[in-house]
Amino acid sequence: MTAFLTVLFGRLPIGWLQLSHNRTRLFAAIAGVAFANLLVFVQLGILGALNNTTTAPYALFDADIIVSSADANTLTDGSNVARQRLFQAMSVPGVAEGAPLYMANLEWQRSDGNFSTLQSFGVGVDQTEFLAPDIAAEFNVLALEDTVLIDRTTRGLPGDMLGSISSRTPFIFEANGRTLSAIGTLAVGAGFSSDGTLFTSDQTFLRLFTNRSSGAPNHILLNVQDGIDLTVVVDRLREVLPLDSVQVNTMADAAAADRSYQTTERPTGIIFGFGVLIGVLVGIVIVYQILSVDVSDHLKEYATFKAMGYGHSFFLGIVFEEAIILALFGFIPGLLTSIALYAGLATATGLPIAMGPDRAAVVLLGTLLACIISGAVATRRLAGADPADLF
Numbered sequence: 001m002t003a004f005l006t007v008l009f010g011r012l013p014i015g016w017l018q019l020s021h022n023r024t025r026l027f028a029a030i031a032g033v034a035f036a037n038l039l040v041f042v043q044l045g046i047l048g049a050l051n052n053t054t055t056a057p058y059a060l061f062d063a064d065i066i067v068s069s070a071d072a073n074t075l076t077d078g079s080n081v082a083r084q085r086l087f088q089a090m091s092v093p094g095v096a097e098g099a100p101l102y103m104a105n106l107e108w109q110r111s112d113g114n115f116s117t118l119q120s121f122g123v124g125v126d127q128t129e130f131l132a133p134d135i136a137a138e139f140n141v142l143a144l145e146d147t148v149l150i151d152r153t154t155r156g157l158p159g160d161m162l163g164s165i166s167s168r169t170p171f172i173f174e175a176n177g178r179t180l181s182a183i184g185t186l187a188v189g190a191g192f193s194s195d196g197t198l199f200t201s202d203q204t205f206l207r208l209f210t211n212r213s214s215g216a217p218n219h220i221l222l223n224v225q226d227g228i229d230l231t232v233v234v235d236r237l238r239e240v241l242p243l244d245s246v247q248v249n250t251m252a253d254a255a256a257a258d259r260s261y262q263t264t265e266r267p268t269g270i271i272f273g274f275g276v277l278i279g280v281l282v283g284i285v286i287v288y289q290i291l292s293v294d295v296s297d298h299l300k301e302y303a304t305f306k307a308m309g310y311g312h313s314f315f316l317g318i319v320f321e322e323a324i325i326l327a328l329f330g331f332i333p334g335l336l337t338s339i340a341l342y343a344g345l346a347t348a349t350g351l352p353i354a355m356g357p358d359r360a361a362v363v364l365l366g367t368l369l370a371c372i373i374s375g376a377v378a379t380r381r382l383a384g385a386d387p388a389d390l391f
Contacts, residue, residue, distance in 0.1 A: 014318050016325055018294055029290040033330025033367065034337065036283030040363055041338035041355075042345075043275035048359065049351040050269055053191035054262045056352075057119070058255040060188070060197070061101075063130045063221035064230055065237070066254050070247050072219075073261045075254070076103065076119070076193065080216035085246055089222055092240050094233040096225045099127040100217030102205045106198060108175045116154055118175075119194040122205025130221045135199060138184040141167055142201045146178055146208075152185040154196025155350035176208050190350035192268065284370045287326055291319055291378035315379050323375035327367045335360060 019026050057075055067085055072078025086098045102122035109115050125143045128136035138149060150171065152162040162185055165171045171182040188197040206212055224233045230250050237248045249257065263269035295302070302315055339355050346353045 013321065016321065018298060018318070019322050019325060025290065025293075029286070029326050030329045030333070032286035032290070033283055033326050033371070034332075034334040036279050036286060036370075037331055037334025037363060037367060038337050038341070039279035039282060040276055040366070041334065041359075042341065043272045043279060044359055044363070045338070045342055045345070045353045045355070046351075047263065047269065047272040047276070048356075049353045050192060050262055050272065051259050052352045053189075054259050055255045056188060056191070057121075057197075058251055058258075060121070060132050060135060060186075060199075061130055061221060061251065062132055062136075063099075063251055064224045065095075065222040065234060065248065066251055067220040067222065067237070067241065067246050067248050068218075068254070070243065070245050072247065073265070074258045075219070078218075080218055081220055081246055083215045083217060083220075085241055086217075086220045088240055089220060089237055092233065092236045094224050094228040094236060096223045097127075097129065098220055098222045099124055099130045100202065100214075101130075101219040101221050102202055102209075102212065103218040104205075104209050104212065105194060106175050106208070108173065110157075110173075114156060116156055116195040117193070118151070118154065118196050118198040119191070120198040120200065120205065120208070122200055122202040125201045129223065135186055138186075139199070141183055142199070142204065144181075144183075146204055147181050147183050147200070148204065149184040149186050149199040150182040151188050151196035151198065153187045153189045153350070155190035156195055178208055180208075189352055192351075195350070280366060280370055283367065284374050287323060287371045287374035288378055290326065291322060291375050294322065295319065295378050316376065319375040319379050320372055323371035324368060327364075327371040331364050331367050335363075 019029070054074070067081060067089060068075075069078035069081055083100055086100060089095055090098055104120050106118040106120045107115055108118055123130060123139075125140060128139045131139060135149065141147060142149065147170075150162060150165070152165070154162070162171055162182070165182055165185050167183045173180055173182070186197065186199065190196060200208070202214070206214055222233075222237075224230060234248055234250060241248060263273060305314065335355075342353045342355050345351065
């Protein structure tokens with residue numbers, strides 16, 4: 001390592017020699033940086049899963065514009081929307097077609113006695129143009145009463161439980177006092193508020209949730225005519241619809257606002273975001289302590305260099321060298337441990353927690369920056385010190 005760093009730096013790697021001189025302290029420092037990396041990775045992984053599960057339902061639909069209640073901060077909360085808003089929207093120039101969207105959580109007690117919460121969507125069987133292509137392809141079979149499409153990746157289910165479902169071999173189960181036939185599947189996965197997803201026709205939805213009315217959907221989906229600017233149609237809709245009771249957004253804007261609300265205003269997002277900050281601070285403190293002690297241990301050597309005419313930039317270079325070495329050596333075990341932990345968390349929770357190259361790169365850059373900041377702070381004692389006072 002010494003020979004490699006000598007070639008890399010073009011000089012004797014003083015920082016590496018000082019760190020490696022005390023192997024126990026070096027390993028403790030690497031472990032500390034790795035722990036800080038692990039803490040940041042875990043918080044970012046869960047925060048990323050929150051973002052992914054928040055926006056995943058939007059990908060199930062192929063709509064341009066969504067009309068929601070004015071008090072709706074996310075896709076799943078807020079009051080219902082009067083169906084008459086659909087007819088008002090259809091009169092706006094540029095709107096090609098519209099459909100009501102019904103949503104509710106279905107509690108399903110499985111045969112093993114455990115419960116699964118299914119986020120359920122109801123859409124008219126003749127309105128498949130508002131659905132993603134893979135869902136729309138199977139949706140026409142839902143014209144039959146009490147038929148559904150069920151999420152084969154629902155959390156808590158055996159992997160092969162829903163694997164052989166078809167219209168000829170349906171999966172029969174009971175929920176909300178009705179016997180449902182799952183004659184097709186989709187793959188969405190679990191979220192923070194549900195274990196899986198269920199799609200059905202609007203008529204089956206209303207029979208399944210008897211407290212719901214066809215005149216009060218959760219949202220209204222709209223598609224615009226080809227060649228018409230979405231923002232123009234949104235502005236027209238906002239002029240026609242009463243904004244004290246509804247809000248109008250493009251699907252992309254609604255998904256972005258939903259994600260922002262979940263991460264900046266909901267307790268879950270704030271807690272995990274704060275956890276990332278704590279992880280960074282832990283890393284800075286650990287590296288500062290190590291480098292500060294190292295500077296104190298070598299004050300006489302630094303005093304000799306300073307008396308020989310070396311400037312403060314020389315000492316910063318040595319300490320920065322140590323900081324970068326600690327950052328890189330600590331990042332690698334932190335990354336490998338995090339990948340293994342992600343796999344375990346994804347299996348245990350069913351959440352989409354996975355390591356991506358962008359996340360690894362961001363954490364690496366953050367680790368390098370945090371270690372460099374720690375190194376700069378640790379050398380302050382040398383900046384104005386007199387060599388004669390250091391002996």
